[in-house]
Amino acid sequence: MAERNIYLPYLMRIAKITDEAPAVKTFRLEFINPEEAANFEFHTGQFGMYTAFGEGESTFCIASSPTRKGYIECTFRAVGRVTSALATKEEGDVIGFRGPCGNLFPLEQWRGRNLLFIAGGIALPPLRSVIWNCLDQRDWFEKITVVYGARSVADLVYKHELQDWEARPDIDLVVTVDPGGETADWKGKVGFVPHVVEQLAPPSENTVAIVCGPPVMIRFTLPLLEKLGFTPDSVYTTLENRMKCGHGKCGRCNTGTSFICKDGPVYTLAQLRELPAEY
Amino acid sequence: MEVLRNKAQDLLAQGQAQIVIGYEAGTGGIRRPSFARTAADTARLVWDADCISNLAGYLTRPEIKRMGKTAIVANASTLRALLQLTAERQLAEDAVLALAVAEDGTVTELATAQAVTDHVAALPDALSAADREQMNLLASMSREERWVYWEKELQRCIKCYACRSSCPMCYCGTCTMDCNKPQWVPVPSHALGNLEYHTVRAMHLAGRCVECGECGRACPVGIPIHLLTCFAEESVHQQFGQKAGASAKLDYALGTFRPDDKESFIR
Amino acid sequence: MTTILKISAESLEALFAALGDSGRRILGPTETDGRVDLGEVQTPAQVADAHLQLTLSAKEAVFPRVERLLSYKTMPGKVELNDAEPDIQPTVLFGLRPCEASxxxxxxxxxxxDSRDKFFNARVEQMTVVGLSCTQADDACFCTSVGGGPGSTKGSDLLLTPLADGHYLVEILTAKGEEIQALAPHLFQPAVNEDKEALLAKLEPHFDREALTAKLPGLFTSELWAEQSLRCVGCGACAFVCPTCACFDIQEEADTKEGQRLRCWDSCGLRQFTLHASGHNPRSAQAERWRQRIYHKFSYFPQRFGEAMCVGCGKCTRACPVDMNLKEHLTQACGT
Structure with a gap:
């Protein structure tokens, strides 16, 4: 008989909550059902639908790396009905998770290449999953560089991990805050992400760029990368359209011939140019 | 018809209007909104007794406003809505040139709110005889009978929002129905969701509805939904002695404080 | 292999009784106060006579306007989650127009x-479609422009075509159709030399769907869409009455102790369809939403699934408050 109900979430317990920035939190989630935990697999780049029971589902990325087993992490900003409700949860509370949804970052294809991650604001979480994934299999890649910017020092997420990355010899981290967002003791850069990238002028040779951030950052960063010699198929980004079902049915994320929840969220710049700019 | 087309052509040619909103023949000969921006477009304009829809909803649309000065072929409903939109400060006074077409085809330009007000004052009551009869029938029912009537009608609602979208007074950028923090009204078109939606809509139109019946005509499943807003409007008329769409200077009855209010609780 | 038979009006009545006896519910077009809806019927006499179309579409039978996907109870530190089972019974959809059936x-x-939707599938499994060929068409109809026709068998398990002598020509098209015939085989008689085509409504194609699909990618930035959508008021009537529009919303309804998740119809024509919580809207103008509707149906969907997401029933045109005639707009796009 019955087919599986694809709309039914897994029940997850919040094992740990980290306050990242104003209104931004990270949840570490563990499966309540051990069988589900054992069968669960995902790839970096994929996302999920998170339930605040009583309020509904919201879509955001899995921010942890698939190399870290036994849990998933997500980072979100309390903006809408569901994320605001999630933000009131406490450790030990139960939420729902559906996923993993969507495609993945093709790490296999990136073997032997340099990786340049560029992230702005609350868009570091999807890249954090990839960065940790790559660091956990460090010998696959050549140089790894991360440029991360936020509006202010307070708005930077994963502050402790940034310190870790700073200290590691196998990753170059450049952190910047928008002009006016610096504190008296701020030791990082001050300036918008595209400017910082321009100054940094990373070589494009044998390099993959992975860019994620607010539309304005994307708009100024992509042409810059092209100027630096990055080809459209060596630049990756991840889209966040509004979604409901996560199965390419509800139609909400349909953009051109793509269902972003199935064919995305990861696209190369070359693929993006084939889609209408409705994201 | 020729007089109207020529007038539209002149207005466009002389730059007195950049767009003329009117009616054209649609599927199976029905009348539908038409937008003339060139001399060639004006050939599509028609005017006859079937031009009953209220066109005023287009006047507040950003796409239309961006085009410049608007002239609008206006029946009584459109004129009333034009005045009400002006009273609600959605349109600047005299922002729109109304073209009233008489039975003999002559066109009167109504360029000011005062001219529209005077013109509307001479027009007959908005509600059709059939609607008036239905209103009277509903009024003659007991509360229980009315409940049964509306329960049955509203269960047909599919929440397509055609009523909201075609109402000239539903111009809010974000409707209460679309707010979800909190979710005031359930989104699904089940019994409660439908009842709450239409109750809220009727209340929001009390004192603002020009009784054009556009929402009822728009409903794809044939719910006479305009009878609710018309009833709300007429209640306000009875209680406060003012009618939406009668003047460009009208305070919202349910939102206006008057020291001489007849209710003691508000004084 | 299609079997072609005929059935008299009296035998059809007997067939209805046999369907009822077999535990099947019969849904057909019923008319109240001039409004034709899909309603439960026991006899052919209850079926609306000479109607052209249901106002809403028969998709309601497999994709209801509101449907529960799951429910739950919340307790401190605990959630009890319950799967939902659609409430279904064996159903015959009687008298659907070929466009609807397809x-x-x-x-x-x-x-x-990709993944399978159990709610839809459970209903389809229990459903048999008895189509009814069209002997009339109106100005909104354009099935022949999108690969259908007034006597198209696509989607029907059994198709009836009214004959001049009061009988119906019966085409038995699928195993489900054969099951219906097997309920009362004696009610059917052989059909000899019946000219089905001659009985059908005549409807000339207005445009070539495949040519349209080929043309649309080049028209994306055309002014045409803004032009056409100027009249559109941005409601969801067209999508909600459409037999193929399947976009949906998922809504939560809950109190502090329990709740349920409901799927309900949605439309790409509505402003909030793509609106982000941040306020950003990828399709903020009505012109973009109108274009999405056209492109989803006639460009993206055919590229992905090989056929148009439109059956040419014209329901959207009839339901539209401002007569956004789809046939006319598509014909115009073809000629642009």
Missing amino acids: GFGSLDSVFNW
Whole structure:
């Protein structure tokens, strides 16, 4: 008989909550059902639908790396009905998770290449999953560089991990805050992400760029990368359209011939140019 | 018809209007909104007794406003809505040139709110005889009978929002129905969701509805939904002695404080 | 292999009784106060006579306007989650127009192209479609422009075509159709030399769907869409009455102790469809939403699933408050 109900979430317990920035939190989630935990697999780049029971589902990325087993992490900003409700949860509370949804970052294809991650604001979480994934299999890649910017020092997420990355010899981290967002003791850069990238002028040779951030950052960063010699198929980004079902049915994320929840969220710049700019 | 087309052509040619909103023949000969921006477009304009829809909803649309000065072929409903939109400060006074077409085809330009007000004052009551009869029938029912009537009608609602979208007074950028923090009204078109939606809509139109019946005509499943807003409007008329769409200077009855209010609780 | 038979009006009445006896519910077009809806019927006499179309579409039978997907109870530190089972029974959809019947194919593509939607499938499994050929058409109809026709068998398990002598020509098209015939085989008689084509409504194609699909990618930035959508008021009537529109919303209804998740119809024509919580809207103008509707149906969907997401029933045109005639707009796009 019955087919599986694809709309039914897994029940997850919040094992740990980290306050990242104003209104931004990270949840570490563990499966309540051990069988589900054992069968669960995902790839970096994929996302999920998170339930605040009583309020509904919201879509955001899995921010942890698939190399870290036994849990998933997500980072979100309390903006809408569901994320605001999630933000009131406490450790030990139960939420729902559906996923993993969507495609993945093709790490296999990136073997032997340099990786340049560029992230702005609350868009570091999807890249954090990839960065940790790559660091956990460090010998696959050549140089790894991360440029991360936020509006202010307070708005930077994963502050402790940034310190870790700073200290590691196998990753170059450049952190910047928008002009006016610096504190008296701020030791990082001050300036918008595209400017910082321009100054940094990373070589494009044998390099993959992975860019994620607010539309304005994307708009100024992509042409810059092209100027630096990055080809459209060596630049990756991840889209966040509004979604409901996560199965390419509800139609909400349909953009051109793509269902972003199935064919995305990861696209190369070359693929993006084939889609209408409705994201 | 020729007089109207020529007038539209002149207005466009002389730059007195950049767009003329009117009616054209649609599927199976029905009348539908038409937008003339060139001399060639004006050939599509028609005017006859079937031009009953209220066109005023287009006047507040950003796409239309961006085009410049608007002239609008206006029946009584459109004129009333034009005045009400002006009273609600959605349109600047005299922002729109109304073209009233008489039975003999002559066109009167109504360029000011005062001219529209005077013109509307001479027009007959908005509600059709059939609607008036239905209103009277509903009024003659007991509360229980009315409940049964509306329960049955509203269960047909599919929440397509055609009523909201075609109402000239539903111009809010974000409707209460679309707010979800909190979710005031359930989104699904089940019994409660439908009842709450239409109750809220009727209340929001009390004192603002020009009784054009556009929402009822728009409903794809044939719910006479305009009878609710018309009833709300007429209640306000009875209680406060003012009618939406009668003047460009009208305070919202349910939102206006008057020291001489007849209710003691508000004084 | 199609079997062609005929059935008299009296035998049809007996067939209805046999269907009822077999435990099947019969849904057909019923008319109240001039409004034709899909309603439960026991006899052919209850079926609306000479109607052209249901106002809403028969998709309601497999994709209801509101449907529960799951429910739950919340307790401190605990959630009890319950799967939902659709409330279904064996159902015969009687007297669907061929356009409506063919719409189930598009819905199947949407609901099952990747993961399978159990709610849709459970209903389809229990459903038999008895189509009824069209002997009339109106100005909104354009089935022949999108690959259908007044006597198209697509999507029907059994198709009836009214004959001049009061009988119906019966085409038995699928195993489900054969099951119906097997309930009362004696009610059917052989059909000899019946000219089905001659009985059908005549409807000339207005445009070539494949040519349109080929043309649309080049028209994306055309002014045409803004031009056409100027009249559109941005409601969801067209999508909600459409036999193939399947976009949906998922809504939560809960109190502090328990709740349920409901799926309900949605439309790409509505402003909030793509609106982000941040306020950003990828399709903020009505012109973009109108274009999405056209492109989803006639460009993206055919590229992905090989056929248009439109059956040419014209329901959207009839339901539209401002007569956004789809046939006319598509014909115009073809000529642009």
